[in-house]
Amino acid sequence: MKTMKLGSSTLEVPVLAVGCMRINSLDKVEAERFVQTSLEEGLNFFDHADIYGGGKCEEIFSDAIQMNANIREKIILQSKCGIRNGMFDFSKEHILESVNAILKRLKTDYLDILLLHRPDALVEPDEVAAAFDLLETSGKVRHFGVSNQNPTQIQLLKKSVKQPLVANQLQLSITNATMISSGINVNMENNPAVNRDGSVLDYCRLNDITIQPWSPFQYGFFEGVFLGSDKFPDLNEKIDEIAKKYEVSNTTIAIAWLLRHPAHMQPVTGTMNIERLKDCCKASDIYLTREEWYGIYRAAGNVLP
Template sequence: MKIMPLQKRNISDSRLVLGCMPFGGEWDRTPYTQEHVVEAERAVEAARSIGITMFDHADIYRAGKAEEIFGRILKGQPGLREQIVIQSKCGICLPEDTLPTRFDFSYAHIMESVDGILKRLGTEYLDILLLHRPDPLVEPEEVAKAFSKLKASGKVRHFGVSNMNVSQIQFLERSLAEPLIANQLEMSLAHLHFIDQTVHVNQQAGTNVHFGEGLMEFCQTQDIQLQAWSPLAQGRFSGSSLDGQPERIRQTAELVQKLAAEKETTREAIVLGWIMKHPARIQPVIGTANPARIKACQDAERQSELMTRDEWYTLYVSARGEKLP
């Protein structure tokens, strides 16, 4: 699969991204096993077999083990690094001893985090570095200093954010030498705030929507690539147990199954196709290591093109569980 030059909008030609959070076993420092390595290798192979060339990491995933395992894969396949796009994130500090989870966008933490990421991955550079979650104590000048040094040294080629609103992005960009190119947010049929924010203008129901006013439009006009984490919603609409799920989820899962049967495709392709139908050209980050589920996503882009407005709105309203205003 040919990799397109990295630009603000076209981070890669891969409409889907494989999220590597499942790699590495437990969320602690328990050593990973050879079985975990094999599982990750099979996931990467499955992803590449359906044209995925972009892989998403974070320094905290499985306490760094996800990146370590991916580094072993890169080492075992010379030439692979130049064929793929690797994205990672920093800024979250996991609990330790008496300390709680906290966020850190300081110069020292960003620089130390990137060095750790590169060492675990066994690579000299990251294609993209995202700031993971907003840090209330952020000083944009420190972020800018870190980004400039990382860019100049060749350690990071492009920068973005995750889980940020318009004001937070603008606040950072005032100090940065170049624009942020990506924003990764939770978006799915089970997490509809990104659509509800659009339709609830001047509506009382809008007071219960928490996505970020104007965020979709801002990212589109600024050519910031929107990425969706948890786009399959833990499989709620594509085979996971529906025990305890609300009626709207059950009803939508049945609708997804019906559409998949009619279109002779998979439920995963319908769920992802619904997200990708949005004109923002959202890039889903699928978070599974199961090769079968990864391959089931192959038809997503085609289904996004085939999906009609009526089908899109039917899925949306079903998942909402109530009619539009």
């Protein structure tokens, strides 16, 4: 498994992160096998959030990996906080309480990365900064980032937060590629030209913030998987054609499409299917040509000016 630096940090991470949002769908034996397979494939970066399964997912993971000091030093743990009871909360009190609860469920003394999950309209940057300072000095969190935030929101946080923000987890897939399309259709009178995110893709590249695409196989907002879907016949035909050339699955090509982008993104896999996870890993060794990348992009219905 190829590795990369996470954002501006010195942290060396796999080019794929293992998303654990659905690990509560597995029984004990299945969860243990899934985690072990991830490690065998070189995937030692595990992505969590305090709301996944109401916290149960973190507990299931720590039991499945049989967390201890020796294992802890071999893995990279990322979790997210900021969503609670139908609202968003970036208050100092909530961030600190959330991290303490996360650490307890994961049976560890520290997180490698903490992300703020969804933008809080009532955010006070000074409170976030105070929480981050306490978490850093106490050794409970080593690196910080955000999720689903645009450039201006990040800049607002950076007004007070002194720690580098190393990652921004954003929805991105072949069929959910507005952050790419708006850049291609600059100054055009068409829908893809609409800038919905403040040029977050370019902003993250300029500021050494790693984009972590979530739901890399989904279309819409959890409406379904585009692979094999009769809603995307041209896309699937193109992906299958390229998959045949490289002698891999369509899953592999969908991830390879994201990895081909020069932003050096770190896609977050969400599958609990071991064979599909292995297919994701194979994307690390594939470098799509420019023609193949654009061919997939256009087959998904994305237009060029």
